[in-house]
Amino acid sequence: MNIDNFLLGIDVAFTIQNLLYCFAGILIGTIVGMIPGLGPLAAMPLLLPFTYSWDPISAIIMMSGIYYGTQYGGSTTAILCKMPAETSSVVSMADGHALARKGYANTALNTCAIGSFIGGCVSTFLIVFASNFFLSVGLSFGPREYLALIILGCCCCVVMTSQSWQRTLAMILIGMLLAMTGTDPIDGKMRFNFGSLYLAAGLDIKIVILALYGVGESLRHLYLDNTLVHNVNMVKQVGVWSAKNFNKIVSCWKSILRGCGIGSILGVIPGGGTVYAAFMSYAFEKKFSKTPEKFGKGAIEGLAAAETANNAGSQTSFIPMLGLGIPVNGAMALCLALLLVHGIEPGPNILNKHPQLFWGLIVSMLIGNFMLLAINLSTVPLMVKLLKVNTKYISWIVLALCFIIAYYYDNRIIDCLVLLILGVFGFFLLKSKYDPIGILLGFILGPKLEESLRQSIHIYRQDYLEIFVFNYGFFFYILAIIMLYYFKKNPI
């Protein structure tokens, strides 16, 4: 690691503006993470439109803060209410809630906060070391290598969703078709505008994100009448902080370290991310524990390992997104979209082209972890009161905001109409258990795939061996085949 780069990151992250954005991001993330039914995919698309006029560094700092903030917040609801707000919090729920019932809610919450803090910090340093690799290969990437990388990205999407590969493929293709509306990326010829001047400019990615995640998700919540009863299992006493509690947390330092290792590695694997990390880490602890019978009944080691791995995984999932331009989960796909809207193309060249953004984000993650630790240790009992908010009202507010934001972009009512059509489509997709993340990925990667393919054919004059075999990209094809084969045998 070059110390100059790190100093550059400190210079960028320690401005008043970026510190405020970081704080706002983690605060929103913690609150959203605590409310069951919401999560990063509900909050991020809604806030995305506000960030378009901001500095891209501040925008990505805030978005990443929301993402890892939700990982912290999710465990609070799981421990106190036995209601996992996030999928990855399911693991923490059994032991965390059992501890809370015994009167150790404070210990459980603080174990989560400290474990998450250590996991977050260790994995941030791993991103720094991974950056050296991307820096060295970045300059040797051309269209044919990008072509291979995009195909690998599509394969990642196929394995990362829990639905069948045919459904994911269909979603990616729909996204690609929607992205083709408008102007061809190489010749500049008009395609699929159906005589409409509005479609000549192509569909706006901002509207697509708002429709699929904002409108679609809100309609689904309203349809399901998601009036969650939060208070049924609510722990009445959070408990007090004592030296005995502190000793309990210190005693599980080995579990925290193992959680860091497992979480950091599994965070970069498509699909699983934090969920994989938390489950694997918990299973590992249980397998090698001297008292496996305690697991599920209030084992603090299991809670510490799962929460550490969960947060470590959430931060290392930025490695493939920033370094290769491959999002491993929905939240990363939204971060990728955010960077693209700002004209920044994530990939191996990001360190050469945008060092301020990369290093600023890394340092902000470290600062964010400190902020989260402070927030979680001091304000958790207060934030628990937010659980009484009915998600049905939130869905109505989100729905109204989506239409206001869509109109606010260009003051065109047709944007609202497109939002409605795509939103209703998104709702039916979610209702039929189709994951719309494929549409978003196809929308982002489709034009790049076509551009890289046509550029490669043009540059290498139809020498297909040069395009597909004799370059670094060949390893990505091999990796894609291995990944598809492995995940077909062991589905997520």
Next chain:
Amino acid sequence: MSKNNKLIPLVMLFVSLVYFSQVWKYKIFVSNAYTTISYGFFPLLVSALLVLTSIYLFFKK
């Protein structure tokens, strides 16, 4: 299979057929020293694949 699960493949089939019917207006192949494909090739490929996938999903039990 429920009605809902049939609806999505049907919509996808409709969308892909609309795109597929338009793609013939565009130049698909060219023949020169540099390239063989034109701006209609990729839409043809994607829409054809989507037609096949949505038919598969529609009839899948």
